[in-house]
Amino acid sequence: MSKADLTALAAQLEEHLGDPHDSGSRIPFTRVLDHDENQEYPHAFVNQLRRWGVLDHTLPAAHGARADDIETGFNLMRLVARRDVTTATALVINVLGFLPAWVGGTDEQKRSLIEEMQRGRGLSWGLTEREHGSDLLANEVVAEKVDGGYRLTGEKWLIGNATVCDKVAVHARTGKRGGPAAHSILMVDKWLLDADTVEELPVEKLHGLRALDLSGLRFKGAFVPESARIGAEGQGLELALKSGQLARAVISSFAMSAADTTLRLVLDFTEVRVLMGDTVSDVPYSRRQLTESFADLMLADAVSLGAVRALQAAPEQISVWSSVVKYLVPTLLEKTMSQLNVILGARFFLRDHPHYGMHQKMLRDLMVANFADGNTVVNLRNIGQQLGGLLTSAGGAAPEVRQASAERAATLFGMDSELPPYEPVKQEMFSRGLDDALLAGPDAVRRLRVLAEDAKGNERDWLLKAADVADELLGRVASMSERSVALKAELGREYAQSTELFELSKEYCLLHATAACVLTFVHSHDVLEDPLPSGALLLLQMERLRKHLYPYESVTDQVVIDEVMRVLRHLHRENLLFSHWQFPLAERTVDDAATRR
Ligand SMILES: Cc1cc2nc3c(=O)[nH]c(=O)nc-3n(C[C@H](O)[C@H](O)[C@H](O)COP(=O)(O)OP(=O)(O)OC[C@H]3O[C@@H](n4cnc5c(N)ncnc54)[C@H](O)[C@@H]3O)c2cc1C
Incomplete structure (x- = not known):
C-alpha cells in the first residue's frame, strides 16, 4: 500500500x-x-x-x-x-x-x-505451558493419535482470550520421542468438544492489561479431527517459531503506542504549566528530556519500520530483525517512560486523573511487549547464537553481497517502495550471517554525506555530524568481532550461555538501530512531510544510541535541542503521530485547566 x-x-x-x-x-x-x-x-x-x-x-x-x-x-x-x-x-x-x-x-x-473471524468468531494461540515457559521442546500437552484424529490432554496456561475465544491453535506433542519434530499444531474448536473434555481456567489478575482475558485451557482427552491439524505432523515447532517471528516484529507497535500517548500527555502538561516564569517545556533540562524521549521513539519507529517490512523484503533474515526489534524497542521505551514520569511529576502517580490518568496505565501496559511472544532474554539469545556469522559478514562481506543488501535496503526503509508479497515459506530460522541493515549501513552513511552536501547551514552540519557518529558506531563491528573471537577462545563451551555474549548481542542491536535510523533518513527523506526530515533529530537519535556506550558524552548542543523541540511541537500541535508516518490523529481536547486539577 x-x-x-x-x-x-x-x-x-x-x-x-x-x-x-x-x-x-x-x-x-x-x-x-x-x-x-x-x-x-x-x-x-x-x-x-x-x-x-x-x-x-x-x-x-x-x-x-x-x-x-x-x-x-x-x-x-x-x-x-x-x-x-x-x-x-x-x-x-x-x-x-x-x-x-x-x-x-x-x-x-x-x-x-x-x-x-469475519463472522465474529475469535481465535487464540495456545503455545505456553505453566511448567515450561520458553522451553517449547519440553511442552507436554499431548495429542494422542486415534481413529480419525487425536485425543488432546493437558493444560495451556497464560493464554490470551482463552475464555472468550471460539478456536485455539494448540501446540501439542504428537511424537513419542523428543526433539524438534515431536510437536504439531491443532486448531481446536471449543464448541465441538464434549463438555467434560475441556475446561477454561480462571482469568488471571494482571499488573498491566488488567481488562484482558489472560487465562488457560485444560483438555481431558478432547477429540480433535485430523482435518484440524495445521501443517504436517511434527511441524509444530517450526510453525510456532516462524509465527513467533511475525508476532515479535509486530508487538513492538504496542510499546511505541504507549510511549506516544505518554509523550503527548506530558507535552499537554509541559506546554502550559508555568513554573518560575517559564513553561516546563522551556526549562532547558526538561526540554532536553522531552526531545530525547521523542528521539528514542523515532529511533524505535525506524527499527520497527525495517523489521516489519523485512517480513516481506528480507524474510530469510527475519530471525535477526524480529529479535532485534523485540529486544530493543520495549527495553528502550521502558527507560524513556521513566524519563517522562519525572517530567510529568506528581500527576504520574494519579490513577484516575481526568487528563493524565492514562499515563500510569500505559506505563504498565507497555510491558506486554517485553514478555509476550518470547521475552527479551530469549531474543537476545537468538541474536547471540548468530552473532559470529553476523559480525563476520558485516565486517568482510564481498562487494556484491553489500550491493545486494543496499538494493534491498531501499525497499526495507523506503516507506513508499512497493513490497513483495508476504510469503512465510521464505522465513528462515537462521539468517546465515545476513543482516541488510548492517551490510547496507556504510552505503547509507555515504548517501547521507551526499545529502549533507546539498543541505545548507546548520542542517548540513548536523547531517555531517550524524554521519560521523554513525560511522563511529558502525565501525565497532571490527572490535566486536575481535572480542567475540577472544571470548569464544577463552570460554569454550561456556561461550553460548555467557553473560558476555548477551552484552555483545545488546551492542549489536545498537549498531542495527544506528543503521536503521540512517537508512530511514536516506531512503524516505523525500516522502516525509514537513517538519521532517530533520538533521537535528537524526543527530539526536545518534547521540541517544551512542549514550548507551558513553552515557555522559553529548554530541548535540542547545541549538540542536531547540530545533528538535520545534519538530516535536509541530507534531504535537498538529495532532500527528510521533512517527515517520506522521498519521493525522483525531482532534484532541486540549484541557489547559487539567494542569491545575
Ligand atoms: C500479557 C501476556 C499475554 C500472553 N499471551 C499468550 C498467548 O496468547 N499465548 C501463549 O501461548 N502465551 C502467552 N503468554 C505467555 C508468554 O508468551 C510466555 O509466558 C513467555 O513467552 C514464556 O516465557 P516466560 O516469560 O514465562 O519465562 P520463562 O520461559 O519461564 O523464563 C523465565 C526467565 O528465565 C530466563 N530465560 C528463559 N529462557 C532463557 C534462555 N534461553 N536463555 C537465558 N535465559 C532464559 C529469562 O530471564 C526469563 O525471563 C502471554 C504472556 C503475557 C504476560
Whole structure:
C-alpha cells in the first residue's frame, strides 16, 4: 500500500474513533480506565473495531481478508493501542491464533478461518505451558493419535482470550520421542468438544492489561479431527517459531503506542504549566528530556519500520530483525517512560486523573511487549547464537553481497517502495550471517554525506555530524568481532550461555538501530512531510544510541535541542503521530485547566 493510501486509511480509523479525551467518543480514555480498574474485558471496543475492519486489514487479502502488506495492520493496531493496549492485544490475539495457519496451513484452512473471524468468531494461540515457559521442546500437552484424529490432554496456561475465544491453535506433542519434530499444531474448536473434555481456567489478575482475558485451557482427552491439524505432523515447532517471528516484529507497535500517548500527555502538561516564569517545556533540562524521549521513539519507529517490512523484503533474515526489534524497542521505551514520569511529576502517580490518568496505565501496559511472544532474554539469545556469522559478514562481506543488501535496503526503509508479497515459506530460522541493515549501513552513511552536501547551514552540519557518529558506531563491528573471537577462545563451551555474549548481542542491536535510523533518513527523506526530515533529530537519535556506550558524552548542543523541540511541537500541535508516518490523529481536547486539577 502506498504511503498516501495508508495515511488515508489511518486517518479514517482515527476519525471513526474520535478524540480519546472526549467521553462521548468510541474508545474514550475514561471508559478505557474504567475497564482497567474493573478488570472488565473490552467486548464493545473489540466488536466496534472488528466491524470497522481493523482485523480484516491485518489478515491476508489473498485468502479473503484485506491486507496486502503486514505494515497496514501493524499501523492500524498502533492507532488502537495508543488509546488502549488491552483492546489492541485482545484484537491481535486473533491474528496470533491465525499465524500457524498463515505460515503452514492449506489455502482452504486459511480461507475458512478468515471467514469465521469475519463472522465474529475469535481465535487464540495456545503455545505456553505453566511448567515450561520458553522451553517449547519440553511442552507436554499431548495429542494422542486415534481413529480419525487425536485425543488432546493437558493444560495451556497464560493464554490470551482463552475464555472468550471460539478456536485455539494448540501446540501439542504428537511424537513419542523428543526433539524438534515431536510437536504439531491443532486448531481446536471449543464448541465441538464434549463438555467434560475441556475446561477454561480462571482469568488471571494482571499488573498491566488488567481488562484482558489472560487465562488457560485444560483438555481431558478432547477429540480433535485430523482435518484440524495445521501443517504436517511434527511441524509444530517450526510453525510456532516462524509465527513467533511475525508476532515479535509486530508487538513492538504496542510499546511505541504507549510511549506516544505518554509523550503527548506530558507535552499537554509541559506546554502550559508555568513554573518560575517559564513553561516546563522551556526549562532547558526538561526540554532536553522531552526531545530525547521523542528521539528514542523515532529511533524505535525506524527499527520497527525495517523489521516489519523485512517480513516481506528480507524474510530469510527475519530471525535477526524480529529479535532485534523485540529486544530493543520495549527495553528502550521502558527507560524513556521513566524519563517522562519525572517530567510529568506528581500527576504520574494519579490513577484516575481526568487528563493524565492514562499515563500510569500505559506505563504498565507497555510491558506486554517485553514478555509476550518470547521475552527479551530469549531474543537476545537468538541474536547471540548468530552473532559470529553476523559480525563476520558485516565486517568482510564481498562487494556484491553489500550491493545486494543496499538494493534491498531501499525497499526495507523506503516507506513508499512497493513490497513483495508476504510469503512465510521464505522465513528462515537462521539468517546465515545476513543482516541488510548492517551490510547496507556504510552505503547509507555515504548517501547521507551526499545529502549533507546539498543541505545548507546548520542542517548540513548536523547531517555531517550524524554521519560521523554513525560511522563511529558502525565501525565497532571490527572490535566486536575481535572480542567475540577472544571470548569464544577463552570460554569454550561456556561461550553460548555467557553473560558476555548477551552484552555483545545488546551492542549489536545498537549498531542495527544506528543503521536503521540512517537508512530511514536516506531512503524516505523525500516522502516525509514537513517538519521532517530533520538533521537535528537524526543527530539526536545518534547521540541517544551512542549514550548507551558513553552515557555522559553529548554530541548535540542547545541549538540542536531547540530545533528538535520545534519538530516535536509541530507534531504535537498538529495532532500527528510521533512517527515517520506522521498519521493525522483525531482532534484532541486540549484541557489547559487539567494542569491545575
Ligand atoms: C500479557 C501476556 C499475554 C500472553 N499471551 C499468550 C498467548 O496468547 N499465548 C501463549 O501461548 N502465551 C502467552 N503468554 C505467555 C508468554 O508468551 C510466555 O509466558 C513467555 O513467552 C514464556 O516465557 P516466560 O516469560 O514465562 O519465562 P520463562 O520461559 O519461564 O523464563 C523465565 C526467565 O528465565 C530466563 N530465560 C528463559 N529462557 C532463557 C534462555 N534461553 N536463555 C537465558 N535465559 C532464559 C529469562 O530471564 C526469563 O525471563 C502471554 C504472556 C503475557 C504476560
